[in-house]
Every structure is written in structure tokens, then in C-alpha cells.
Amino acid sequence: MTLSITxxxxxxxxxxxxxxxxxxxPFFIFGLAFEFLPLLTVIQSSLTGNGTLTFxxxxxxxxxxxxxxxxNSIKLSATTASFGVxxxxxxxxxxxxxxxxxxQNALTALSDVTTNFGGAPLAFAFIVILxxxxxxxxxxxxxxxxxxxxxxxxxxxxxxxAYLYFQLPxxxxxxxxxxxxxxREWHEAALNLGASTFRYWLEIALPIxxxxxxxxxxxxxxxxxxxxxxxxxLTGSDVDLITIRIAALIRxxxxxxxxxxxxxxxxxxxxxxACVIGYMWLSNLSIKARQ
Amino acid sequence: xxxxNDWWRSIVLGLFLVFMIVPLIATLIFSxxxxxxxxxxxxxxxxxxxxxxxxxxxxxxxxxxxFTASFATMFGxxxxxxPTAYWMKLKVPQGKPIIELISSFSFGVPGVVLAxxxxxxxxxxxxxxxxxxAILVAACMVLSLPFMYRPxxxxxxxxxxxxxTEAAQSLGANSWVILAxxxxxxxMSGIISGCLLVFSTVFAEFTLTNLLxxxxxKTFPLYLVEFTRFDGRQAxxxxxxxxxxxxxxxxxxxxxxxxGGRETTHIVGR
Numbered sequence: 001m002t003l004s005i006t007x008x009x010x011x012x013x014x015x016x017x018x019x020x021x022x023x024x025x026p027f028f029i030f031g032l033a034f035e036f037l038p039l040l041t042v043i044q045s046s047l048t049g050n051g052t053l054t055f056x057x058x059x060x061x062x063x064x065x066x067x068x069x070x071x072n073s074i075k076l077s078a079t080t081a082s083f084g085v086x087x088x089x090x091x092x093x094x095x096x097x098x099x100x101x102x103x104q105n106a107l108t109a110l111s112d113v114t115t116n117f118g119g120a121p122l123a124f125a126f127i128v129i130l131x132x133x134x135x136x137x138x139x140x141x142x143x144x145x146x147x148x149x150x151x152x153x154x155x156x157x158x159x160x161x162a163y164l165y166f167q168l169p170x171x172x173x174x175x176x177x178x179x180x181x182x183x184r185e186w187h188e189a190a191l192n193l194g195a196s197t198f199r200y201w202l203e204i205a206l207p208i209x210x211x212x213x214x215x216x217x218x219x220x221x222x223x224x225x226x227x228x229x230x231x232x233x234l235t236g237s238d239v240d241l242i243t244i245r246i247a248a249l250i251r252x253x254x255x256x257x258x259x260x261x262x263x264x265x266x267x268x269x270x271x272x273x274a275c276v277i278g279y280m281w282l283s284n285l286s287i288k289a290r291q
Numbered sequence: 292x293x294x295x296n297d298w299w300r301s302i303v304l305g306l307f308l309v310f311m312i313v314p315l316i317a318t319l320i321f322s323x324x325x326x327x328x329x330x331x332x333x334x335x336x337x338x339x340x341x342x343x344x345x346x347x348x349x350x351x352x353x354x355x356x357x358f359t360a361s362f363a364t365m366f367g368x369x370x371x372x373x374p375t376a377y378w379m380k381l382k383v384p385q386g387k388p389i390i391e392l393i394s395s396f397s398f399g400v401p402g403v404v405l406a407x408x409x410x411x412x413x414x415x416x417x418x419x420x421x422x423x424x425a426i427l428v429a430a431c432m433v434l435s436l437p438f439m440y441r442p443x444x445x446x447x448x449x450x451x452x453x454x455x456t457e458a459a460q461s462l463g464a465n466s467w468v469i470l471a472x473x474x475x476x477x478x479m480s481g482i483i484s485g486c487l488l489v490f491s492t493v494f495a496e497f498t499l500t501n502l503l504x505x506x507x508x509k510t511f512p513l514y515l516v517e518f519t520r521f522d523g524r525q526a527x528x529x530x531x532x533x534x535x536x537x538x539x540x541x542x543x544x545x546x547x548x549x550x551g552g553r554e555t556t557h558i559v560g561r
Contacts, residue, residue, distance in 0.1 A: 020382035024390070027375040031393035034429045038408035039400075045411060087307075094303040107304065113541035114311055119497045120515045121533035124526055125314035127519070128321045133328035135317045142331050165314065168307070226401030229497035233516050246403045250410065250502050262411070265404040273399035 039269075046262035057263035066245065066264060073225055073242040074271075076156055080163040081220035085213055087164075088171025089179075095172065096179055108176070111169035118166050119229035126153055126162045126234065154235045162230055167220050174219065174283075178212035181290040211289065215282035222275035225268070242268050315534055322527035344518070344525035353514040354532075360424065360500075360510060361493040364431040365486050368439040371432070373482065376443050377474055380452060394440040397433050402498035405430060409503065424508045430499045431492075438488035442548075446481025447474075484547045491540040495533065 049056050095107045129136045130153040137147050152158055182205055190200040206213075228243040237244055237253075242264065248254050249261035322340055324333030344350060379386050397405065409430055413421050420426040452474060459469040475482065497512040506513070515533065518526035 017383075020378070021386065023378040024375060024383055024386050027371060027390060027393065030371055030432075031389075031396070034409065034433050035393060035396045038405075038412035041412040041415065042404070042408045090303055091307045094300045094307075098300060098304070103304065107307070109542070109545050110308075110311055112545060113538055116491060116495075116541060117534075117537060119495055120512045120519065121318075121495075121530040121537075122314070124515070124519050124523075124530045125318040125534075127523070128527060129314055129317045135321070135327065136313075138328075138331055165311070169311070222399070226403075228401070228403050229501075229512070232501075233497075233519060243401055243403045246401075246407065247498075247502060250403065250407050251505075258411075261407060265401075265407050268401050269399070269404050272401055276399040 042262045042265055045259055046266050049259065057257065057259045058267075060257075060260055061263040061267060066242070069240045069242045069245045070267070072156060072240050073268075076159060076163070076241065077221045077224040079160055080167045080224045081217045083160070083164055084167035084171040084220045085217050088168050088216070089175050089209075089213065091168070092172040092175045093179055096176060108173075111172045115166050115169035115173060118227065120233045122165055123162060123230045123233035126158070126165075130158065130161065154238060156239055159231055159234060159239060162234060163224050163227065167224065170223060171216050171220060174216040175209075175212060178209055178286055178290070182208065208289075211282045211286040215279045215286060218275045218279040218282065222272045222279065225272050225275070318527050318530050318534070322524065322531050324524075340524040341528045344528045349509070349514060353509050353511045356508055357494050357511040360427060360431060360496075360508075361490045363424075363428045364435060364493045365439075365489045367428060367432050368436065368489055369482065369486065372436070372439045372443055372485075373475065373478075374470060376440065376447055377452065377470055380444075380447050381456060390440075394436050397436060402434070403502065405433060406499050406502035422504060422507055424504060427500055427504050427508060430503055431496060434496065434499065435489040435492040438492055439485040442481040442485040442488070443478060444481075446478035449481075450474075450477045452477075480547055480550060484544050487540050487544045487547065491537055491544075494536055494540070 046057050047053055047055070095104055098104050128134060130147070130151075131137065132148050132152075134153070140147055153162075186204060187197075187200055190204055191197070195203070226243065228241075228247060231239055231241055231244060232247070237248060246261055246264050246268065249256060249258070249264070320333060321327055323336050323338060325335040325337050325339075327333040375390065379390055409426060410421065413426060420429070455473050455477065456469055459473045464473070495512060496510070497516065500508070500510050500513055501516075511529070511533065515526060515529040518529055
């Protein structure tokens with residue numbers, strides 16, 4: 001009896017199978033039409049010159065001019081991701097250990113909202129406070145510190161501060177679940193065994209948190225590497241980032257082979273998706289470790 | 292020991308709060324100041340910049356364009372994602388990896404690359420959507436797909452969709468009726484938070500709009516960037532409008548998700 005039921009169920013499932021896939025067809029067509037075919041066109045175009053396979057455009061993309069743009073993008077992403085991890089983790093720890101529930105909820109909500117900020121309004125807010133006649137610039141001048149001309153908000157160091165505005169809350173949201181995974185008893189056990197709080201962090205907590213910290217770093221890196229709107233609003237084409245370069249090629253501000261933009265795009269895509277895949281892999285690891 | 296530990300927490304949280312709040316407050320005050328670029332405090336207050344910037348016909352037009360793009364994207368994703376996610380959970384769990392790949396595509400692809408890819412492909416195929424708002428909506432759907440997919444899927448996983456489906460089937464309902472009248476009402480909180488996430492993403496979208504349609508379909512962020520180049524005070528009023536929209540949407544999301552149980556929706560990437 002049981003056997004026959006399973007068999008009927010099994011064949012039923014198999015017969016449904018290929019018609020069932022049809023139900024997913026609209027979604028697959030959407031993915032093909034607006035994601036994979038367009039991307040394949042770029043890949044193909046970046047590898048084709050005069051109708052034959054060529055790596056010329058990738059060679060041209062390795063020009064010092066573009067290498068500098070890649071370098072700047074990588075440096076900016078690495079800096080803001082490091083600062084994000086370095087400052088975000090203590091803030092997240094402070095948020096989850098505070099006994100004031102209102103503060104805890106309000107600051108988590110603040111992180112939730114602000115990590116979504118970016119682009120033009122954020123860039124403009126930073127011009128208001130740190131521009132050459134910005135509010136904080138004037139305030140600092142009053143007490144004898146002049147930011148300008150050594151610091152400019154319209155530069156890479158200015159961008160670093162502006163990017164931190166969305167990187168910091170993103171790190172906080174990413175690391176909070178991992179911090180909840182640290183058991184209070186581990187700290188107490190370490191203290192009972194005579195370790196200092198410092199040694200507990202160095203030798204127990206940080207190694208446990210490492211995959212989560214690393215995955216946070218990678219996602220923050222990707223987040224900053226692909227960003228364009230904030231940089232464009234803040235600096236126009238002044239700051240030499242790879243996304244700014246590609247956008248200038250798309251808009252036709254610079255006359256160069258279109259295939260060059262394709263090659264630059266593919267390299268950027270490779271860097272960014274490598275970070276995102278690394279992030280997914282490490283965050284799965286750290287979720288599994290917690291279970 | 293507890294007491295001694297509290298001072299560092301106050302300092303850390305205080306600094307964080309200052310860093311996150313000062314740019315917003317400063318922009319708000321700047322937008323109602325007569326002048327605030329020579330002295331430490333504003334030289335008096337006025338609503339002049341607000342009145343000026345809102346009286347341009349372009350103000351309402353760009354606002355309207357942003358709402359149109361956001362709602363079109365929201366509607367498109369709703370129609371695309373909800374039936375797909377339900378069907379996948381019910382009949383084709385093997386399809387999940389492909390669906391997840393399509394859904395999280397925008398996490399790994401920079402906005403400028405997505406724009407370039409769409410331009411390259413659609414200038415080759417005979418489908419006249421280049422430079423048309425339709426291509427922007429399609430691009431925004433790709434961009435915000437994970438924000439709709441994730442909450443809808445979480446909501447589906449939180450209910451007993453199989454039992455609900457079988458119960459409705461035994462009463463003679465067909466699949467579309469089941470989806471519309473049984474499943475959708477039960478995953479409403481997921482759908483609403485998905486819609487709000489999509490709305491806030493598309494409303495603030497700049498990269499794709501700028502590269503795909505530019506001035507042909509000027510949205511609010513494009514209008515704001517234009518003003519930052521020549522009139523900072525009017526730009527500050529526009530920035531405040533953007534901040535308010537973002538805050539209101541996000542607080543609604545938090546409210547909806549906190550009522551809808553323990554589904555979490557993390558916004559990642561831009």
C-alpha cells in the first residue's frame with residue numbers, strides 16, 4: 001500500500017516536471033533579456049576586433065591611464081572597507097550590549113535607513129558640512145584649524161569620508177548577527193581562567209569573528225567599488241575612478257574604441273563579483289559555524 | 292565593572308550618532324538659511340529657497356517621473372516575482388539556484404556595467420527601447436530584484452503554503468485564484484516590505500537613469516545633481532526632500548517587517 005502511494009506520487013511528480021518548469025519561463029526570459037544576453041554581448045564585443053578573437057582591448061585596458069583609475073578605485077574601496085570594519089564592529093558591539101532598549105532599536109533603525117543613503121543627496125550633504133565654505137570647515141577655522149587647502153571634499157580623501165556614511169551602517173548590520181553568536185559564558189570562562197578582556201578578544205572572540213569580519217570587508221569593498229553616483233556628484237570627473245571612466249566612455253565624452261569600455265567593464269565586473277562571491281562563501285561559513 | 296565599562300559605550304555611540312546625524316541636520320538648516328557660508332551660525336532664516344525651487348515646473352515633473360519609474364518597477368517586479376517564487380516553492384524547487392542567480396545578479400555587477408551592457412545589446416537587436424523610459428524600468432527591475440525576491444521568499448517560507456494550496460484545491464480553486472486570494476493575503480507583509488524597498492531604491496536611483504535615459508526622462512536625483520552645480524541653496528532643499536522620502540520609506544519598512552514576524556530584509560549594495 002505504502003509502496004504504491006509513493007510510486008504514484010513519484011511518477012506524478014515526474015510527469016509534472018517539465019510543464020512545471022514552464023511556469024518559471026517568464027522569469028528566465030527576463031533574466032536572459034536584461035541580464036545575461038546583454039552581459040554576453042559585452043564579453044563578446046570586448047574579445048572581438050575586426051571579426052576575430054583578440055585580447056587587444058584588454059591590453060589597451062592595461063594602459064597606465066586606466067591602471068591608475070583601477071588603482072584609485074581599489075584604494076578607495078579598501079580604505080573605506082577597512083575603516084567600515086574597524087569602526088563599524090565596535091559600534092555594533094556597543095549597540096548590542098547596551099541595556100537601553102530604546103537606544104538599541106533606534107540605532108539599529110538608523111543603520112537600516114542610512115546604509116540605503118548614497119548618491120546625490122548624500123554627496124551634497126557633505127559639501128554643506130565639509131565644502132570649502134562648509135559648516136564644519138568654518139567651525140574648525142574659528143578654533144584655528146584650517147582644513148583647506150590640504151583637505152578637499154572634492155577629492156579621494158573627501159570621498160572616503162562620504163562613503164563611510166553608508167559603509168559604517170552596512171558593516172553594523174552585517175556584523176550584529178555574528179556578535180550575537182559570541183556567548184557571554186566564553187568571556188566569563190576566559191576571565192575565570194585568568195585571561196584579561198584584551199586577551200579574550202585577541203585570542204577567542206576575534207578568531208571566531210574572523211570569517212564574519214572578512215565577509216563584511218568583501219561586501220563593503222564591492223559596495224564601494226561599484227559606486228558611481230556619490231563620486232560623480234561630489235567630484236564630477238575630477239577623481240579618477242574606474243566607474244567614472246566607464247561612464248565617461250558610455251556618454252561619449254571621451255572618444256575611444258567602444259570595445260575598450262567593454263574590456264574595462266569586464267575587469268571591473270570580475271573584481272566586484274569576486275568580492276561578492278567571496279562574501280557569500282564566507283558568510284555561509286560563519287552562519288554554519290554559529291549553528 | 293559594568294559601571295566602568297559604560298563610558299566607552301556612550302562615547303562610541305555618541306560619535307556614531309553625531310557622524311550620522313550632522314550631515315542631515317546641517318543640510319536641513321542650510322536650506323532655510325539666508326546665508327551660511329561666511330559665519331559659524333546662519334545669518335538669519337528664510338523659506339525663499341524652498342519657494343523658489345518648488346515653483347519651477349521641473350520640480351513637479353521630475354518628482355512625478357521618479358514616482359512613475361518607481362511604481363512601474365514595483366508593479367513589474369510584483370507581477371514577475373510573486374508567481375515565480377510561489378511556483379518555484381510549490382512545484383520546481385530544483386529551479387532555485389537559477390532563480391537566485393538571476394535575483395542576485397545586481398549585487399555583483401556595477402551599475403555602470405549594467406547600463407553599458409543594456410545599451411550594447413539593445414542597440415543591436417530590433418527592439419526600440421534604447422533611450423526610452425522602458426529600458427530604465429527594466430534596468431531598475433534588475434537592480435531591485437533582490438529587494439523584492441528576498442522578502443517575498445522569506446514570507447512564503449514562513450507560512451504553510453503547501454497546506455493552504457491543498458486546502459484551496461480541494462475546494463476547487465485553480466492556481467491563479469489560489470495565488471491571488473489565498474497566498475498573496477498571507478504573504479502581504481513580505482510583499483509590502485519588498486515594494487517599499489524597491490520604491491526607495493528606484494526613487495534614489497541615479498547611475499542607470501543618467502546613463503540610460505539622461506535628460507530625456509529627468510528624474511528627481513538628476514534634477515538635484517543639476518542644482519548642486521549652480522545653486523547650492525536650492526539643491527539643499529531638494530536634498531532634504533530626498534532624505535525625507537528615504538526616511539519615511541525606511542521607517543515604513545521597519546514598521547511593516549516588525550509587525551510581520553521575524554523576516555529580515557537587509558538592504559545590500561547600491
